[in-house]
Amino acid sequence: YVGYIVGDGSVRLANERYRLSSVSAVFGTEQEAQELLPEFTRLFNEWGVRDYQHLMMPNGTVQLRINRTPVARMLAGIGVSTKKAPEKVVPYSIFQSPQAIQTAFLRGLFTADGCVYEGEKSRYVGLGSASKELLQGVQRLLHGHGIFSRIYATRRVSQNSFRYTKKDGTTVTYTPHPSYDLRISGRSIARFNDRIGFLIAVKQNKLTHVVNNHSFYQTEDDSVHLQSLEYAGKEFTY
Numbered sequence: 139y140v141g142y143i144v145g146d147g148s149v150r151l152a153n154e155r156y157r158l159s160s161v162s163a164v165f166g167t168e169q170e171a172q173e174l175l176p177e178f179t180r181l182f183n184e185w186g187v188r189d190y191q192h193l194m195m196p197n198g199t200v201q202l203r204i205n206r207t208p209v210a211r212m213l214a215g216i217g218v219s220t221k222k223a224p225e226k227v228v229p230y231s232i233f234q235s236p237q238a239i240q241t242a243f244l245r246g247l248f249t250a251d252g253c254v255y256e257g258e259k260s261r262y263v264g265l266g267s268a269s270k271e272l273l274q275g276v277q278r279l280l281h282g283h284g285i286f287s288r289i290y291a292t293r294r295v296s297q298n299s300f301r302y303t304k305k306d307g308t309t310v311t312y313t314p315h316p317s318y319d320l321r322i323s324g325r326s327i328a329r330f331n332d333r334i335g336f337l338i339a340v341k342q343n344k345l346t347h348v349v350n351n352h353s354f355y356q357t358e359d360d361s362v363h364l365q366s367l368e369y370a371g372k373e374f375t376y
Contacts, residue, residue, distance in 0.1 A: 139163070139181055140218060140229065141246025142174070142337075144272070149213050149220050159210035163202045171200040173338045174249075178202055185209070223268040224315045228275030240279050241334060247276065249337040254344040261348050263322040263330050266292070273320040281362070283333045285326045293317040325354045 143149065147163040150156055163178060165171035175192065179202075182190050187209060193201040204210075214220055217229030232243050252265045267273050273289050280287055293316055322330050331349045336342040 139178055139246060140213065140216070140232075141243040141248075142178075142250045143213065143218060143246075144226060144229070144243075145247040145250025145252075147250070149210050149218050151210050151214060151220055152207060158205045159207040161204045161206075161210050161213060165200040165202070168200060169340070170338055171202070175202060177337070226267070226269045226272045228272060228279065232279070233275075237282060240282065244276065244279055244334050245337055248334065249341065252336070252341065254341060254348060256344070256348050261323070261327065261352060263327055263345065265320040266317060267320075268315045268317050270316075270318050273318050276320060280322070280326075280330075280334075283329060285322060285329045285333070286324075287320050287322045287326065290319050290321065291316060292319045328354055 142163055143161065146166075147161070150158075150160045150162075152159045163174075165174065171192075179190065182188070182204065187204060187206060189204075189206070191201075191203045191205070193203060195201055216231040217227075219226045219229075228243075232240055235243075248263070248265055251267065252263060255262050255264060265273065265276060270289065277287055277289065327345075328349050331345050336345060
């Protein structure tokens with residue numbers, strides 16, 4: 139659930155701008171919602187949360203929303219970002235969790251924002267984001283499973299912006315953010331299938347088809363090289 143929220147959801151804490159705290163998971167299709175709702179609502183029932191909302195939005199997406207401050211605070215407390223997409227990160231608690239927890243987080247995240255591409259000359263498992271820091275964190279987690287990936291800039295910072303006037307008469311200027319894509323290819327696709335996978339059938343079936351119908355050879359250098367070293371502060375160890 140945390141992985142899915144990071145990928146395609148939001149955590150909002152009540153403040154001067156927002157009257158209610160809320161946690162929302164966004165499903166792109168009704169089919170996706172029907173597959174995931176039983177899993178997520180079972181979790182809510184374990185928490186003792188019964189007043190969640192299943193909302194059909196005007197743009198055709200489905201939201202599962204909880205307007206409970208303790209839930210929003212709990213998620214924020216384990217490191218789920220309350221900021222917008224370009225500033226999302228892998229929650230710090232995930233790096234401190236057992237590998238089984240990290241696996242579940244990755245499965246939820248890739249289910250929300252991941253894809254499987256199968257072309258004539260190339261195929262990969264991809265994860266798109268406006269946050270490069272989020273993808274770098276995912277890359278670190280994948281390394282723990284022997285899964286190698288590369289991050290590509292799919293849309294660089296643009297000087298182009300456009301302005302539009304809202305119904306209330308105010309003018310808003312929008313500047314597109316850069317976007318990035320993490321891609322898993324070669325033998326690492328099979329490792330991803332074995333160790334991570336997806337929560338919804340349409341993506342998992344496509345991944346299984348790629349693995350079953352292609353031979354993966356050693357086409358990339360799996361060795362790891364130090365590129366940079368950054369000071370991260372002090373921490374007690376025992």
